[in-house]
Structures are given as structure tokens and as C-alpha cells.
Amino acid sequence: MEAGERVAELTHEAAGLLEAQQHVYPGMDIDGAVDRILWQEARRYRVSITTGNTHKTENARAGLFADYDTTAAGDTLRRQAETMHFDDLRAWMAGFAAKVIIKLEELGNV
Structure with a gap:
């Protein structure tokens, strides 16, 4: 994950975890959060x-x-x-x- 070799898997898992919490945080920008996790190295x-x-x-x-x-x-x-x-x-x-x-x-x- 850290080396970026499994980006598709990380994207899928992160989006799924965030979508499961969308009822608690309805204004959450899932795409923006995934972008931060993957490309801004917020891991x-x-x-x-x-x-x-x-x-x-x-x-x-x-x-x-x-x-x-x-x-x-x-x-x-x-x-x-x-x-x-x-x-x-x-x-x-x-x-x-x-x-x-x-x-x-x-x-x-x-």
C-alpha cells in the first residue's frame, strides 16, 4: 500500500469504509477524502x-x-x-x- 502498488484496492476499500459512514456525515466528500488518502499521503x-x-x-x-x-x-x-x-x-x-x-x-x- 505504501509503495503505491495496490492503489485500486486501497481506493475501493477506503471508498467503501467512507460510504458506510455517510449516514453519520451526510456532507462528506468521499471523492475528496479518497484523493487525500491516496495522493496527498494522509495514510x-x-x-x-x-x-x-x-x-x-x-x-x-x-x-x-x-x-x-x-x-x-x-x-x-x-x-x-x-x-x-x-x-x-x-x-x-x-x-x-x-x-x-x-x-x-x-x-x-x-
């Missing part, structure tokens, strides 16, 4: 990674984002990166899913 990147025990330390997590600054060059405001550590993600997700199911069942009986 921003955000990477979020769930880590396990192999990336528990700060140095190990930093290694996940090696070369991020050269791939998406410029001010750090252009690129954000974060991690969330779970000792056992599967157990956490199973517990979370169980809570969601209970809530959905409650809502279905309203």
Missing part, C-alpha cells in the same frame, strides 16, 4: 498483535515491529503499533465467547 497505519509467552518481554515485542519505520516512513503519528499479551489466548477467548453467548441469549428473550 495512517495501525498494527495490533496478540502475543504469547514468546514475546512477553518489551524487547521481544519491539522485534515484531522491526523495519516498521522504514516501511511506513515519516512521523511516528503515521504508524502506531501495539501488543496485547495473553498467557493462554484460547482460554481467554473461550471465556469471552461464553459471556457473549449468555448476553445474546438474554437480549433474545427481551
Whole structure:
């Protein structure tokens, strides 16, 4: 995306995301916004990674984002990166899913 090799895909995705929000912002100029994103380099990147025990330390997590600054060059405001550590993600997700199911069942009986 940053190298401009997938402009058609980026145009399509950006326009779709903006069109989905047009009911909230009816005066939004979608073509103008896409133009800014693509040609005026208003792109921003955000990477979020769930880590396990192999990336528990700060140095190990930093290694996940090696070369991020050269791939998406410029001010750090252009690129954000974060991690969330779970000792056992599967157990956490199973517990979370169980809570969601209970809530959905409650809502279905309203």
C-alpha cells in the first residue's frame, strides 16, 4: 500500500469504509477524502498483535515491529503499533465467547 502498488484496492476499500459512514456525515466528500488518502499521503497505519509467552518481554515485542519505520516512513503519528499479551489466548477467548453467548441469549428473550 505504501509503495503505491495496490492503489485500486486501497481506493475501493477506503471508498467503501467512507460510504458506510455517510449516514453519520451526510456532507462528506468521499471523492475528496479518497484523493487525500491516496495522493496527498494522509495514510495512517495501525498494527495490533496478540502475543504469547514468546514475546512477553518489551524487547521481544519491539522485534515484531522491526523495519516498521522504514516501511511506513515519516512521523511516528503515521504508524502506531501495539501488543496485547495473553498467557493462554484460547482460554481467554473461550471465556469471552461464553459471556457473549449468555448476553445474546438474554437480549433474545427481551
